[in-house]
Amino acid sequence: MRTVYVNGEYLPENEAKVSVFDRAFLMADGVYEVTSVLGGKLIDFDGHLARLERSLNELDMQKPEAFDDLLEIHRELVRVNEITDGLVYLQVTRGGAADRDFAFPDPDEVKPTLVLFTQAKPGLADSPAAKKGMKVISIEDIRWGRRDIKTTQLLYPSMGKMMAKKAGCDDAWMIEDGKVTEGTSNNAYIVKGNKIITRELSTDILHGITRAAVLRFAREAQMEVEERSFTIDEAKEADEAFITSASTFVMPVVEIDGATLGEGVPGKVATRLREIYLDESLKAAI
Template identity: 80%
Template sequence: MRTVYVNGEYLPETEAKISIFDRGFLMADGVYEVTSVLDGKLIDFEGHAKRLERSLTELDMKKPDAFDDLLDIHRELVRVNEIDEGLVYLQVTRGSDGDRDFVFPDPATTEPSLVMFTQQKPGLAESPAAKKGIRVVSIDDIRWGRRDIKTVQLLYPSMGKMMAKAAGADDAWMVEDGHVTEGTSNNAYIVKDGKIITRALSNDILHGITRAAVLRCAKEAQMEVVERNFTIAEAQEADEAFVTSASTFVMPVIEVDGATLGDGTPGPVAKRLREIYLEEGRKKAI
């Protein structure tokens, strides 16, 4: 049985409780982070902690009392749950003042809720999907305008995953004003003539921690990176494509809306970036 963390306590998962009036439950008024674990160590933890702080600031949400202890809590959960390869999920909500109201509760009297748990993911680094690549379909992006804040408002991305599944694909890329924004739970890239092309950072997409690390790896490896919008048609004509996220690292894409990319197998740029990222991530893991 997993040990989880809820508002200062380490508990068996069956004993974990949150108020029915918690604003994360009632209003999706919360933010989250997911940190990967390889070899029992945390990947890109500092980046996730900084983004969490930014998300809280953007939503005018108070930091939980345990904010400065997050690294220790992550490590303890990894230890007690014996996670070698897996994930640590963290969620902060605005908490509960004992009732439901659209108006924010007074932060002076209402403490945010902090919940954390682990997930075992054996074979995370040696994913079979990464060896064969994934297929994506396009869907309209109808999310709210602040996708740069990592909120728990994940209904439409979940629906997007299901739309992809219904179409016989593995995931979906969202499209707004004719251009790809991002995947349902990842940042999207294409490769053309050796150039890695991905949408520039803005409020339109999540500022991916893995994205930042992968692009840094690409530049250090003398790969050319172009940050600009691209269309589905461009993606279908690309030499290769891939997505990045904390839980999939660098995941090759071999098909976009039915169009096969290259020879239908993961391309050399995506494969090399995955190797470099995993190597660097393990070296810097804490």
């Protein structure tokens, strides 16, 4: 029985409750963050907190009262749930205590809902998938235009995951105007001639916290990085590919739409970047 956090209280998960009028339930009017835990410590916490604040500002959503206490809350949940390796999920919604309405409620009449819970993931850093690589398919990107905001509107990414599963693959890369935007829950990269290529930041993709760290580490390691859009056909012809996210870190991709990349095994660039990311992130974990 996990302990979860709901609006200032630490509760057994079976006692945690949120109003049926909460706008996240009715309108997907909420944002979230997922912070990895390795060795009992939080990875890239400051980056996740900064992105959370940005998401709230972009949606004109109030900060929860406990915003300044989020580090302490994360640490307490890790402690009481005895999480060595795993995740802390955080969600802030606009709240709601009145009848359903498309218009935002007056901020003076409603307070944000803040929920956090943990998920244990033993051996998170030693994922077998990182040793064999992922297979992805391509699907049309039909999401709304503000993908830079980490909202709880995750129906289409979930459908994309299921499309991949039905195709016997691990994930899907989304395509818009012939160019790869991102994966269903991750940023996408290809490697050509030792050059790392990934889509530039805009409202088209999520500004990944792991993405920022990995690109910084890559440049520090004297790897060449080019931030630009690339086509799915270009990806199929790449030497290697990979994704990044808070829960997968750096994960090699070995097949795209049935086309094998390189020798069909994780490439040297992705493998090395995963090693660097884990080493450096553990040093900075809090």
